Amino acid sequence: MTIGEKTTTNTYLNYINGSWTASSSGEVDKSTNPANAQEIVGYIQKSTAADLDRAVQAAKEAQVQWRKLSGAARGDYLFKTANILEARLNDIAETMTREMGKSLPEAKGETARGVAILRYYAGEGMRKVGDVIPSTDSEALMFTNRVPLGVVGIISPWNFPVAIPVWKIAPALIYGNAVVFKPAQETAVTAAKVIECFAEAGLPAGVLNMVTGAGSVIGQGIIDHKDIKGISFTGSDQVGKLVAQGAVARGAKYQLEMGGKNPVIVAEDADLDLAVEATVSGGLRSTGQKCTATSRVIVQSKIYDLFKEKLLAKVNEIKVGDGLNSDTWMGPCASENQLNTVLSYIEKGKQEGATLLAGGKRITGGGLENGFYVEPTVFENVNRNMVIAQEEIFGPVLALIKVDTIEEALEVANDTKYGLSASIFTQNIGNMLSFIREMDAGLVRINAESAGVELQAPFGGMKQSSSHSREQGQAAIEFYTSIKTVFVKA
Numbered sequence: 001m002t003i004g005e006k007t008t009t010n011t012y013l014n015y016i017n018g019s020w021t022a023s024s025s026g027e028v029d030k031s032t033n034p035a036n037a038q039e040i041v042g043y044i045q046k047s048t049a050a051d052l053d054r055a056v057q058a059a060k061e062a063q064v065q066w067r068k069l070s071g072a073a074r075g076d077y078l079f080k081t082a083n084i085l086e087a088r089l090n091d092i093a094e095t096m097t098r099e100m101g102k103s104l105p106e107a108k109g110e111t112a113r114g115v116a117i118l119r120y121y122a123g124e125g126m127r128k129v130g131d132v133i134p135s136t137d138s139e140a141l142m143f144t145n146r147v148p149l150g151v152v153g154i155i156s157p158w159n160f161p162v163a164i165p166v167w168k169i170a171p172a173l174i175y176g177n178a179v180v181f182k183p184a185q186e187t188a189v190t191a192a193k194v195i196e197c198f199a200e201a202g203l204p205a206g207v208l209n210m211v212t213g214a215g216s217v218i219g220q221g222i223i224d225h226k227d228i229k230g231i232s233f234t235g236s237d238q239v240g241k242l243v244a245q246g247a248v249a250r251g252a253k254y255q256l257e258m259g260g261k262n263p264v265i266v267a268e269d270a271d272l273d274l275a276v277e278a279t280v281s282g283g284l285r286s287t288g289q290k291c292t293a294t295s296r297v298i299v300q301s302k303i304y305d306l307f308k309e310k311l312l313a314k315v316n317e318i319k320v321g322d323g324l325n326s327d328t329w330m331g332p333c334a335s336e337n338q339l340n341t342v343l344s345y346i347e348k349g350k351q352e353g354a355t356l357l358a359g360g361k362r363i364t365g366g367g368l369e370n371g372f373y374v375e376p377t378v379f380e381n382v383n384r385n386m387v388i389a390q391e392e393i394f395g396p397v398l399a400l401i402k403v404d405t406i407e408e409a410l411e412v413a414n415d416t417k418y419g420l421s422a423s424i425f426t427q428n429i430g431n432m433l434s435f436i437r438e439m440d441a442g443l444v445r446i447n448a449e450s451a452g453v454e455l456q457a458p459f460g461g462m463k464q465s466s467s468h469s470r471e472q473g474q475a476a477i478e479f480y481t482s483i484k485t486v487f488v489k490a
C-alpha cells in the first residue's frame with residue numbers, strides 16, 4: 001500500500017516512510033474485544049527491531065526537510081488531519097470501544113478531543129518561539145530561538161488510544177520533529193486508523209511512522225535507539241522507570257506520565273450531590289482506567305454517613321455492559337490482565353480488613369460472560385496504609401477514608417508516592433486556599449472531578465506521577481524543542 005491508501009482488510013500494517021508495510025517477522029498479533037473476547041477487532045503487526053530501525057532511518061531523513069518548513073506550513077498538515085479525523089469520528093470511536101471497552105459516548109468525546117488538539121497545535125505553528133533578551137553589550141542583539149530535537153519516539157498506553165497519541169504527535173510535528181510512534185498493542189487498530197488520517201492529509205513520507213509490537217521489543221528498541229533524541233511515554237510506573245534509565249544512559253531527552261492515586265476530599269460544607277456525582281464520574285467512568293481517576297474518597301466524619309448513602313445509591317444505579325449499547329454507563333476492563341489485576345486488589349482490600357460496601361466481583365451473568373466485566377466497587381474502613389489506599393488499581397474501585405478535619409484530610413491526601421490530580425468539594429474559601437497551597441498534585445481541582453484535562457493547559461504530575469515535565473498546551477514546547485540562545489554582533 002502507498003501513502004493515502006486505507007487499510008481495508010482487518011490486518012493492519014506498520015506505517016513506515018509513507019507506506020503501509022508488513023513486519024519483517026511475518027507475524028501478527030490479534031486485537032480482541034474486551035466486551036466479548038471471542039471477537040477479533042483486527043490483526044496487527046508483531047514487529048521486529050529491523051522494522052523499527054527502518055522507521056527511525058526514514059524519520060531521520062525526512063526530518064531534514066520537515067524542520068525547514070515554516071510553522072504555518074506544518075500547521076496546514078495538522079489542520080487537514082483534524083478535518084479527516086473529524087469526518088471519521090464515528091468509525092474511529094466505535095473501533096476504540098470495540099478494542100478497549102470504554103462507552104461509545106466517551107470514545108466519541110475522546111476522538112473529538114483529538115480533533116481539537118490537532119487544531120490547537122496547528123495554530124501553534126504561528127505563535128512565537130523565543131524572546132529578545134537585553135544584552136549588556138549595547139551593540140549586540142541577543143534572543144532565544146527553539147529548534148526541534150530531531151527524531152522523537154512516542155510510546156503510548158491503551159486507555160486513551162486517540163487523545164494521548166495525538167497530544168504527543170501533534171506538538172512533536174509542529175515544532176519540526178519527525179516521529180516514530182509505538183502504540184499499545186491492545187489498541188493498535190485504533191492507532192492505525194488515526195495514522196491513516198495523517199497519511200491522507202499528505203504528510204511527507206517518513207515524517208510520521210508507526211511500528212506496532214511488543215513493548216519489550218519495539219518500546220525497548222525506542223529507548224535504546226541512538227538516533228531517537230527524545231522519548232515521550234505514558235503508561236505504568238515500572239516501564240516509565242525503564243524509559244528514564246535508558247534515556248539517561250545515552251543522553252536522550254525523556255518525558256514520563258505515569259500513575260496516580262488521586263484523592264477527592266469531601267468537606268462537611270460540600271454540596272454533597274455534586275460531590276457524589278463527581279466521585280462517581282471521576283472514579284468509575286472508563287471503568288476507572290484513567291491516570292487521573294479518583295480512587296481515594298476522603299470524607300469528613302460529620303457528613304460521612306449521608307455522603308456514603310448517596311454515593312451507594314448512585315453506584316448501585318450504574319449499568320455495566322458492552323460500551324456499544326446505548327444504555328451502558330460502564331464498559332468492561334480493557335483486558336483479561338487488567339481484570340485480574342483489579343480482582344486481586346479487591347481481594348487484597350478484603351484481606352487487609354477493609355469493608356466491602358458495593359460490588360467486588362467479576363460479572364459473568366446477563367450475557368456478559370465472554371467479557372472482562374467487574375462490578376463497580378466501594379470499600380470503607382480503609383486506612384491510609386492499606387495497599388488499596390497506596391497503589392494504583394486502574395479499575396472501578398473507590399476507597400472511603402473517614403477523617404475529622406481538613407488538615408487531616410490533606411495529610412492523608414498527600415500520603416502516597418503519587419501526585420497527579422486531586423479534588424476538593426467545599427464552599428469554604430479557607431479550605432480551598434489550603435488545598436491549593438498544600439496539595440502536592442500537578443492538577444488541583446475545586447468542586448470538579450479529578451479526571452478530565454483541558455487540552456490548552458499544562459498536564460502532568462508531581463512526585464512519582466511524572467518526570468516533572470508537563471504535556472499539552474504551550475507547555476509541550478519545553479519537551480519537543482531545545483532552546484538556542486543567539487548572540488549577534490555586527
Ligand SMILES: NC(=O)C1=CN([C@@H]2O[C@H](COP(=O)(O)OP(=O)(O)OC[C@H]3O[C@@H](n4cnc5c(N)ncnc54)[C@H](O)[C@@H]3O)[C@@H](O)[C@H]2O)C=CC1
Pocket residue numbers: 155156157158159182183184185213214215216218219220223234235236237239240242257258259260290291338341392393394
Ligand atoms: N498513566 C496511565 O495513563 C496509564 C497507566 N497504566 C498503568 O499500568 C498498568 C499496566 O498497564 P500496561 O498496559 O501493562 O502498561 P505498560 O506501561 O506496560 O504499557 C504502556 C506502553 O509501554 C509499552 N511497553 C511495555 N513494556 C515496555 C518496555 N520494556 N519498554 C518500553 N516500552 C514498553 C507498552 O507496549 C505500551 O505501549 C495499569 O494497570 C495501570 O496501573 C497503564 C496505562 C496507562
Ligand SMILES: O=C(O)CCC(=O)C(=O)O
Pocket residue numbers: 159160164234289290291292450451452453
Ligand atoms: O483525565 C483525562 O482526561 C486524561 C487522563 C490521562 O491522561 C490518562 O489516564 O492517561
